[in-house]
Amino acid sequence: MEATVEVTGLRKRYGPAVALDGMTFTVAPGLVTAFVGPNGAGKSTTMRVILGLDRADEGSALVGGRWYRDLRQPLRHLGALLDPAALHPARRGRDHLLWLARSQALPTGRVDEVLRLTGLESAARRRTGGYSLGMRQRLGIAAALLGDPPVLILDEPFNGLDPEGIVWMRGFLRALAAEGRAILVSSHLMSELQDTAGHLVVVGRGRVVADTGVAELIAAASGDRVTLRTVERTEAMTVLAGAGATVTVTDRETLTVSGLPAGRVVALLNEAGLPFSEVSAHRATLEEAYMELTRDAVEFRAPRPEAAR
Numbered sequence: 001m002e003a004t005v006e007v008t009g010l011r012k013r014y015g016p017a018v019a020l021d022g023m024t025f026t027v028a029p030g031l032v033t034a035f036v037g038p039n040g041a042g043k044s045t046t047m048r049v050i051l052g053l054d055r056a057d058e059g060s061a062l063v064g065g066r067w068y069r070d071l072r073q074p075l076r077h078l079g080a081l082l083d084p085a086a087l088h089p090a091r092r093g094r095d096h097l098l099w100l101a102r103s104q105a106l107p108t109g110r111v112d113e114v115l116r117l118t119g120l121e122s123a124a125r126r127r128t129g130g131y132s133l134g135m136r137q138r139l140g141i142a143a144a145l146l147g148d149p150p151v152l153i154l155d156e157p158f159n160g161l162d163p164e165g166i167v168w169m170r171g172f173l174r175a176l177a178a179e180g181r182a183i184l185v186s187s188h189l190m191s192e193l194q195d196t197a198g199h200l201v202v203v204g205r206g207r208v209v210a211d212t213g214v215a216e217l218i219a220a221a222s223g224d225r226v227t228l229r230t231v232e233r234t235e236a237m238t239v240l241a242g243a244g245a246t247v248t249v250t251d252r253e254t255l256t257v258s259g260l261p262a263g264r265v266v267a268l269l270n271e272a273g274l275p276f277s278e279v280s281a282h283r284a285t286l287e288e289a290y291m292e293l294t295r296d297a298v299e300f301r302a303p304r305p306e307a308a309r
């Protein structure tokens with residue numbers, strides 16, 4: 001099956017509230033696609049519609065070209081983590097997975113494999129009622145992977161993870177994407193998705209506000225700024241400005257240079273015999289890039305107090 005999700009023109013209302021207002025995007029194979037936006041933007045509703053847990057009023061959400069409800073043995077096509085709390089507390093972790101595997105006629109040998117992949121082997125025989133949120137997230141991911149599906153949909157998988165768990169989850173998602181899977185991950189914290197997401201779908205008020213590759217986004221937000229540390233600040237400013245750069249003073253020994261690549265800055269300083277202890281191209285974080293992208297969008301502004309009343 002083709003590893004893609006295609007969401008086209010989804011509209012949904014809950015009474016007077018518009019939850020989805022023409023939501024359209026694609027989740028491509030081989031990448032983690034981050035699905036981000038403020039509270040109430042429509043992320044969970046979109047995921048529920050993809051999974052057939054909610055019906056849209058209009059539009060389509062296709063997994064490998066088909067509606068989820070038309071998939072036979074859906075766990076083989078799509079794995080999902082929606083609510084890690086939705087577990088029977090008295091059931092042991094391994095039994096939960098065995099029950100799921102049997103219900104979908106999946107090989108039970110896969111249960112121990114996914115327990116190993118998610119680092120849950122030692123907790124597998126404990127009752128899930130005693131699991132931490134992080135362990136429940138891992139069990140949810142293990143369940144999503146039972147059918148070895150080409151598509152994964154994960155709603156806030158970083159929630160409740162400690163720093164070590166976040167690092168593990170990032171690497172795990174990268175590895176799953178490198179196997180060619182299409183992965184959609186919703187999150188509130190851009191820092192969690194740093195070095196993990198290859199694509200970014202930003203939503204606000206039920207529709208897509210930006211749909212962009214992460215590398216291009218970070219390159220655009222990074223600009224062509226270079227940080228230079230030198231004890232010969234004045235001379236360096238004269239040389240670089242003479243070569244067409246715009247140079248501003250950041251602090252006593254640091255300059256910010258725009259308009260020249262880092263390699264050219266190094267060459268010019270060497271030619272002039274000026275010492276330096278650092279020349280580095282500025283690289284924006286994903287969080288900075290996201291803030292810049294959404295700065296002027298009305299979808300992200302908090303309502304004014306009088307409008308909220």
Ligand SMILES: Nc1ncnc2c1ncn2[C@@H]1O[C@H](COP(=O)(O)OP(=O)(O)OP(=O)(O)O)[C@@H](O)[C@H]1O
Nearest residue numbers: 014017018019037038039040041042043044045046
């Ligand atoms: N079952 C429901 N009944 C009524 N309104 C709902 C229901 N589910 C969602 N909504 C409304 O639809 C809109 C979209 O909600 P949704 O939960 O999809 O957003 P979200 O982006 O997932 O938010 P969050 O980041 O807080 O999880 C919100 O205005 C929400 O209040």
